[in-house]
Amino acid sequence: MSEEKNVLSRRSVIKGAAVGGAALAAGSTLSAGSADAATKVKGSTVKWTTRGGGATGDAIAKAVNDAFTKKTGAKVVAQQVNSDDFQNNFAQIMQGSPDDAFGWMAGYRSNHFGEMGLLADLTREIGHLKTNLPAAAIKGSTSPVSKKPYILPTTYYPWGLHYRKSMVKDIGMNPEKIGNWDDFVKLMTLTQKKGLVGYSLGAKGGWEAMGTFDILNARINGYKYHIDLLNGRAKWTDARTKETFKYFAQLIPFMNANVMDISWDGMRDLLLQKKTGAMMMGSWFANDFKAKSQADYDDLWVVPFPEINPKFGVDTIDAPLDGISVAANGKNISGGKALAEFWASPEGIAAAVKAGDTNIYVSKSFDTSGYDAFNKQKLAVLAAASNIMFFLDRDARGDFAGPVVGPAIQNFIKNPADINKILENVQAQWDALPKQ
Amino acid sequence: MKTAVTIPKNRNRRSLSKTDRLTLTTFIGIPTLLQIILLWVPAVVTIILSFTYWNGIRLKDVQWAGIQNYKNILFNNPLFYQALKNNGIWLLFFIVIATPLGILLAYQIDRGIKGHAFYESIYYLPVVLSLAVIGIIWNFMLQPGGFVQGLMGRDIGNAISIWGNPKINTWVILGIASWRHIGYIMLLYLSGLKSVDPALKEAAAIDGATDWQIFRKIILPTMQPVNIIIVVITLIESLRAFDLVYIIYGSPTIFPLLNLLVFQNFAGQGISMKGAAYAVILLLLCIVPIITYLRISFKEDLK
Secondary structure (H helix, E strand, O other): OHHHHHHHHHHHHHHHHHHOHHHHHHHHHHHHHHHHHHHHHOOOEEEEEEEOOHHHHHHHHHHHHHHHHHHHOOEEEEEEEOHHHHHHOHHHHHHOOOOOEEEEEOOHHHHHHHHOOOEOOOHHHHHHHHHHOOHHHHHHHEOOOOOOEOOEEEEEOOEEEEEEHHHHHHOOOOOOOOOEHHHHHHHHHHHHHOOOEEEEOOOOOOOOOHHHHHHHHHHHHHHHHHHHHHOOOOOOOOHHHHHHHHHHHHHHHHEOOOHHHOOHHHHHHHHHOOOEEEEEEEHHHHHHHHHHOHHHHHHEEEEOOOEOOOOOOOOEEEOOEEEEEEEOOOOOHHHHHHHHHHHHOHHHHHHHHHOOOOOEEOOOOOOOOOOOHHHHHHHHHHHOOOEEEOOHHHHOOHHHHHHHHHHHHHHHHHOHHHHHHHHHHHHHHHHOOOOO | OHHHHHHHHHHHHHHOOHHHHHHHHHHHHHHHHHHHHHHHHHHHHHHHHOOEEOOOOOHHHOEEOOOHHHHHHHHHOHHHHHHHHHHHHHHHHHHHHHHHHHHHHHHHHHOOOOOHHHHHHHHHHHHHOOHHHHHHHHHHHHOOOOHHHHHOOOOOOOOOOOOOOOOOHHHHHHHHHHHHHHHHHHHHHHHHHOOOOHHHHHHHHHOOOOHHHHHHHHHHHHOHHHHHHHHHHHHHHHHOOOHHHHHHHOOOOOOOOHHHHHHHHHOHHHOOOHHHHHHHHHHHHHHHHHHHHHHHHHHHHHO
C-alpha cells in the first residue's frame, strides 16, 4: 500500500514539474484525498450484503469483514439476502439506501447499472489490484461502453458436463474419456437403458436450460457467433441457430420427464441420488455433495462439454465471473470501496478460503496447490477453453434474456417441432427492442 | 321555476352545519386525495409509460415508442396469448364452478343442515390463509420430492410432472385457487342470507313453492346487492391472479398469467415498458366488463 502511495505522489510530482503549479496543487489534493479516505474509513461503519450462501456464506463474510476491521479499524455491518430477490429488485435497492459493498456479477449486470450511475467506478481500486489479476479478468470487469470497471473480480466457476464416475464405470465406460459427442450420446443411451435419466435438465426457473443452449451454440457455431447472436449482430432465424436447436432436440428424448417441474436444485438432487447419467451445470453445487458425504464428493466429476464442430473444439466455456461492487448511492462510498478492494485482495481471499470458501479465485495470489482432485479438474476444464462466456443472462441485455429467451427455450423443450415459429418470435422481439 | 330550484338548495344548506361540512370535507376529501395520489396518478403515469421505451432508472432515458410495445405484445409474443387463455379459463372456472359451489354451500349451511357449523369452519379455513401461503403449502406437497409424491413412492427421478405438465397443471392450480375462493364466496353469501327475512321463505313454502323455486324466485332477487359484489369479486380475483402461481413456479413463464407478465416486464432485471403495456391491457380487461355489468345491474334496480 505505502509503495503504491509513493508511486502516486512521485507521479504527481513529475506531472507537477511538467505542467506547472496548478497541476502540482491538484496532485497534492489527490494524495491528500486518499489520505483523507483512509482516515475516513477508520472508525466509520461500512455496510455489506452477502448474496445467499446460507451459513457458509455468513461464515465467509464474517471472516473477511473481521480481517478488514482488524486492518483498517472500520466497523462492518453485514446482512445476508436472498440472492434472487436481491437480483430482481437490484435497480430499486440501488436507488434507495443500499449497503455500501456487496457480492455481484460481472457482465451486462454490472456494466449496465454502472453506466446508469448506480454502481461506483472502481478504476482506482482495480489499479491497486492489477498485479494480481489476469488481463482477461480485468477486461471482463470493464464495461465496453464506458471503459470503466464497476466490479472487482473475485471468483468464477466453470459450467461443465457433470457426472458420477461410479455410474459411468457401471455402464462399462471410461469416466476419464467422455470427450466427444459419440461418447456423450453413448453415456446417455446406456444410462437410460438402465431405467435412469440420460440427461437431466430443469427449466422451472427459466434460466437453467440457457446453459445447455449456450454451450451447444458455442460448440456448433463458435464463440463469436454466439456473442453476436446475443447482441443482435446475428439472427435467431439464421440456419446456424436452427442447427443448434437441432442438436438440442436430440437431447430431449434423454431428459427427465419433469423438466418444467424442477430447477437447478432438482437437477443436483438427480445426480446426488444417482438417477441421471449427466448434466450441464455450474460447478457451484459441488459443496452440497461434500456436505452429504466425502464419498459422494469423490465420485463427482466434470469435463468440458464434448466437441461437436472440430473447427471450434472445446474452445469456449460458460464461466460466470463474480466479484464485489460498490453502490454509488451508499452512505459510505470510500468505506465501501476499501472493503471491496480488501475482499478482492490476497489478504481477503486468504481469509475467505480459511473460512471454507471453495470457489476458484481469479487472483494470481490464489494458491491452488492444496486443491483436491475435483477442484483441480475444474481448473483443467477452465484451462481447456480460450473463450469465456458469462452465461446467457449476463451476456445479453436484461429485457431480452429473461423475458424473451428464457420462455422461448421453455417453449422449445415443450414443443420442439415449433422451433421455427419460436425463433421467428424471438427475432421479432429483439427487433422491437429500443436501441441502447 | 326559480323557487323550485332555490328551495332544495336552501334545504341542503340548512342541513349542513359548519361541523358537518368539516366532517364531510375530512371524510371525503382526504380519501379522495389519497386515492388520486396513490392510485390515479400512478395509473395515468403507467398509461403514458406504456407508450415509451424506458429501463426504469433515469428519467432522461425515457424514449417515445408510440404503439410499439402493444404491437410487440399482440403480434410477436406467444406468452400473451397463453396468459390470456389461462386467465380466461380461470375466469370461466370460477364463474361456472367455484362461485356457484360457494353459493350452494352457503344456502345449505343457512338452511341449518346437520353439522353446518362444522362444515362452515372447514370451508372457511383456507380463506384465512393468503394465496402465497397456500402456494407454499401445495408446492411442498406436490412438487417432485414433495410430500404427496413421497407418499406415492415417487422420488425426484420418477416424480409425476404436475406443475410442468400442461395437461393437468391448469386444473390443479384452479382446484387450489377454488379451495380458497369457494369458502370466501360462501362466507359473503352466508352473511347476505342471514339478512333475508325468513317470513318470505315461509310464505313461499306455504304457497307450495319447491326449494329450487324459493331459491330462484325469492332468495336470488332479494340478494341482488350481494350478487353484484360476488360477480365483481369473481371477475377481479380471476383476472388479477398472481401470487399463488408465482410462489409455485418462482418464474412467470411456465404458467403465464397477465399479472405475471406485468411483473416480469415491469420490475427486476427484465424491466421495459412492455410491462406497462401489459398493465394497461389488464386494466382494460378488468374495467370494461365490471363497468358494463354494474351499469346493467343498476339500471335494472332503477326500473
